[in-house]
Amino acid sequence: MTKEQKFHSNLGLGALLLATVAFFFLTGSFAGTIGFFLIFGIPFFAMGQLPGYATIKDKVGKYIFLTVCTLIFIFLITPILIIIPLSFNAEPYFTFTEGMLNLEASAYSSRWYADIFRFGMTAPDGTENWWSDMWNNATWIRATRNSFFIAIFATLLATFFGTLAALGLSRPEMPYRAQITSLLISPMIVPLVITATGMFFFFAQKDIFPFFPESLVNTYTGLILAHATLGVPFVIITVTATLSGFDRSLIRASQGLGATGWTTFRKVIMPLITPGMISGALFAFITSFDEVVAVIFLADVDQRTIPRQMFSGLREQISPTILAVATILVLISIALLTTLELLRRRSERLRGLSPG
Amino acid sequence: MSDTAINTMGNKAQNLAADNAPLIAADGTPLKQKLAKTTRTMKTRAFLLTMPLVLFIIISFVIPIGQMLHRGFYNPAVSNVMPNFSVAIKDWDETTGELPPEEIFEIFVKDMTLARKNREVGKTIGNMATRINYEMPGSRSLFTKSARKAGKITQGPYKEALLAIDKKWDNHALWRTIKRASNDYTLSFFLAALDMKYNENGEITRADPLYQIYIPILMKTLFLSALITAICFVIAYPVAYLLSTLPLRTSNLLMILVLLPFWTSLLVRTSAWIAMLQQQGIINNIFVFLGLLEDESRIQMIYNQTGTIISMVHILLPFMILPLYSVMKTIPPSYMRAAKSMGATNSYAFRRVYFPQTIPGIAAGTLLVFILAIGYYITPALVGGSDGLFISNLIADHIKKTLNWSLGSALAAILLVIVMIFYWMYNKLVGVDKLKFG
Known part of the structure; x- marks a missing residue:
């Protein structure tokens, strides 16, 4: 580092500290000052070392660019993180109270988490049969059961058919590939209201399926079919992406060594596409778990899922219970994201072994 | 493959080849045929693998939507209620300027009496009256009142x-309307969805300015979607650039900040934005704290267009960042350095060298975000208030609340056509197989 560069970075650091101190004296708030320091300090420390020919203008430009990026990342992540402390609010509000900001213990409470179990129960304070009462009657618990039930079966359907189709679509000799792919992706593109309306009319008819004489509206079957349809594009996209890097000579090698088609599939193709299949399944699962438009159109009160319950909660009576549920959902999505990242690494490692 | 086949076929094949006879595969069939057969088998096999899903999608997705589109044209309300009359009135020549002849009136009254007596669900005089009233406002009571008394006409x-x-039956325009509505297939609902209607003479005209609601909402949907797409683009470009230039380890960590919102439930994000933007919410609190706003003059940022735009930008942003990022990662940084070493300024090098190479990513991101935005329903319904509504909200209202299914279907068909145009563009410009997550 030359003397001049050092001077610039010292100057910058000095200016940042000076501005932070000035901000503290102007506002007199610790939290605000920490926020100020983070917003303007992160880009400063992220600047790293610029090449020797960088002018002052370049440096200022880079600093502004990094500040903008920091602000955008804050915009992306804040709403998701902010609901976590908010869900521990002792008051029935969607906002931070005076006490919460002063970190008073009495301003925080886990009552909304208890409310997830208690809301809708016939006798929330009773001791007899509390567990079965909770399991059968608590509104959010029933919604959770519905969500998982529908999502699991929809995922199984979508993953099975989707993987099969992706195997066909990724073969070089597949006829009408572009047309069929765009058809299979379209459930993701067509507005959900249109899909849901179409299914609502279609499923409302009786005798559409010879083996199923009743109407499918307000049934689990209808919802599972709808959610499987909506999850299919995600399975197709992820599994074909995995297969696009697939080395087809491995198949010929296995056949050359005398393996039957089934053995080749089981021992060679399956292990390589499993990570892609699982991430496709996770996508399908989260799509179903998150979906509410089809549920609004096709489900009765008995089939309400978590997002459907949140939807009516947000429309009718806003209570922090929604934020408690939201916090749990955020934790679930963090878990899913981690799984996906691990799978991606595994897939890369596996592919690193194969040439091409 | 063919080379080895020829080599292993031995002398017989070589002799045959010398005689200009077709090449023979190991089992004695001509090579050309054999190849064609094998290719066909492989094609069929690939096709059969996709078949179950194609059938599934056709049954659970294509047919339902096709049926719904049909419903936009097809409304058998009159022929359901008055089967004989709706056939008979077809013979009436309305150009003469006179009311229908006596025998048509006879069938009309008899059908009306019968429908009133049967009272089948969905086939009552009320259903028909609603249909006619839709074309000719104010005529509903005429039907219900006359149906009550028609039984006495023997x-x-x-x-x-x-x-x-009722004297009102002596109205040539009314009978023309009834005749038009007796046709099971009608354009009325599509016209209504486009803010047009049949006037009293059966000509297509614009609806009264007071009733023109669908085109403005459609325009607003398009405008807001374009605005949201533009904001997403402006925000996503620097972030994608940053992610693509950082070392992989750092960019993977920062990518989590993009992917976590992507994986978080839509409802969670919408409720988070309600908490952030409401009048007593966090953003307003910060503004008041910083002294930018007085405590009394907090801004209303939710339950209006602003709320819709902010939360939809947040929700759709990952769909813009990911395609931009995947294109930017393929651009070698040496290009920019080369441009600068040859004397280009930063902005010139960016404009002429870097930006043009990112256009595929821009096309993919903007089209995808626009397509997704245009059909949004949940977020506008929750945070849109009354002026942040999208066309999807009107469709849902017609299907769920007012139960005007034909009009809802016609609106849905119009939205579907618009989306399909953009999907087609996406296919042409980007290619649907380029779609990727993460």
Whole structure:
């Protein structure tokens, strides 16, 4: 580092500290000052070392660019993180109270988490049969059961058919590939209201399926079919992406060594596409778990899922219970994201072994 | 493959080849045929693998939507209620300027009496009255009132008897409307969805300015979607650039900040934005704290267009960042350095060298975000208030609340056509197989 560069970075650091101190004296708030320091300090420390020919203008430009990026990342992540402390609010509000900001213990409470179990129960304070009462009657618990039930079966359907189709679509000799792919992706593109309306009319008819004489509206079957349809594009996209890097000579090698088609599939193709299949399944699962438009159109009160319950909660009576549920959902999505990242690494490692 | 086949076929094949006879595969069939057969088998096999899903999608997705589109044209309300009359009125020549002849009136009164007696669900006089009233506002009571009294008319002349019940039957335009509505297939609902209607003479005209609601909402949906797409683009470009230039380890960590919102439930994010933007919410609190706002003059940022735009930008942003990022990662940084070393300024090098190479990513991101934004329903319904509504909200209202299914279907068809145009563009410009997550 030359003397001049050092001077610039010292100057910058000095200016940042000076501005932070000035901000503290102007506002007199610790939290605000920490926020100020983070917003303007992160880009400063992220600047790293610029090449020797960088002018002052370049440096200022880079600093502004990094500040903008920091602000955008804050915009992306804040709403998701902010609901976590908010869900521990002792008051029935969607906002931070005076006490919460002063970190008073009495301003925080886990009552909304208890409310997830208690809301809708016939006798929330009773001791007899509390567990079965909770399991059968608590509104959010029933919604959770519905969500998982529908999502699991929809995922199984979508993953099975989707993987099969992706195997066909990724073969070089597949006829009408572009047309069929765009058809299979379209459930993701067509507005959900249109899909849901179409299914609502279609499923409302009786005798559409010879083996199923009743109407499918307000049934689990209808919802599972709808959610499987909506999850299919995600399975197709992820599994074909995995297969696009697939080395087809491995198949010929296995056949050359005398393996039957089934053995080749089981021992060679399956292990390589499993990570892609699982991430496709996770996508399908989260799509179903998150979906509410089809549920609004096709489900009765008995089939309400978590997002459907949140939807009516947000429309009718806003209570922090929604934020408690939201916090749990955020934790679930963090878990899913981690799984996906691990799978991606595994897939890369596996592919690193194969040439091409 | 063919080379080895020829080599292993031995002398016989070589002799045959010398005689200009077709090449023979190991089992004795001509090579060309054999190849064609094998290719065909492989094609069929690939096709059969996709078949189950294609069938599934056709049954659970294509047919339902096709049926719904059909419903936009097809409304058998009149022929359901008055099967005989709807056939008979087809013979009436309305150009003469006279009311239908006596025998049509007779069938009309008899059908009306029968429908009132049967009272089948979905086939009552009320259903038909709603349909006619839709074309000719104010005529509903005429039907219900006359149906109550029509039972007393036991013999002709039916025309005079009906006119005696209500003078309003003596209206040529009314009968023309009834005749038009007796046709099971109608353009009325598509016209209504485009803010047009049939006037009294059966010509297509624009609806009264007061009733023009669908085109403005459609325009607003398009405008807001374009605005949201533009904001997403402006925000996503620097972030994608940053992610693509950082070392992989750092960019993977920062990518989590993009992917976590992507994986978080839509409802979670919408409720988070309600908490952030409401009048007593966090953003307003910060503004008041910083002294930018007085405590009394907090801004209303939710339950209006602003709320819709902010939360939809947040929700759709990952769909813009990911395609931009995947294109930017392929651009070698040496290009920019080369441009600068040859004397280009930063902005010139960016404009002429870097930006043009990112256009595929821009096309993919903007089209995808626009397509997704245009059909949004949940977020506008929750945070849109009354002026942040999208066309999807109107469709849902017609299907779920007002139960005007034909109009809802016609609106849905129009939205579907718009989306399909953009999907087609996406296919042409980007290619649907380029779609990727993460």
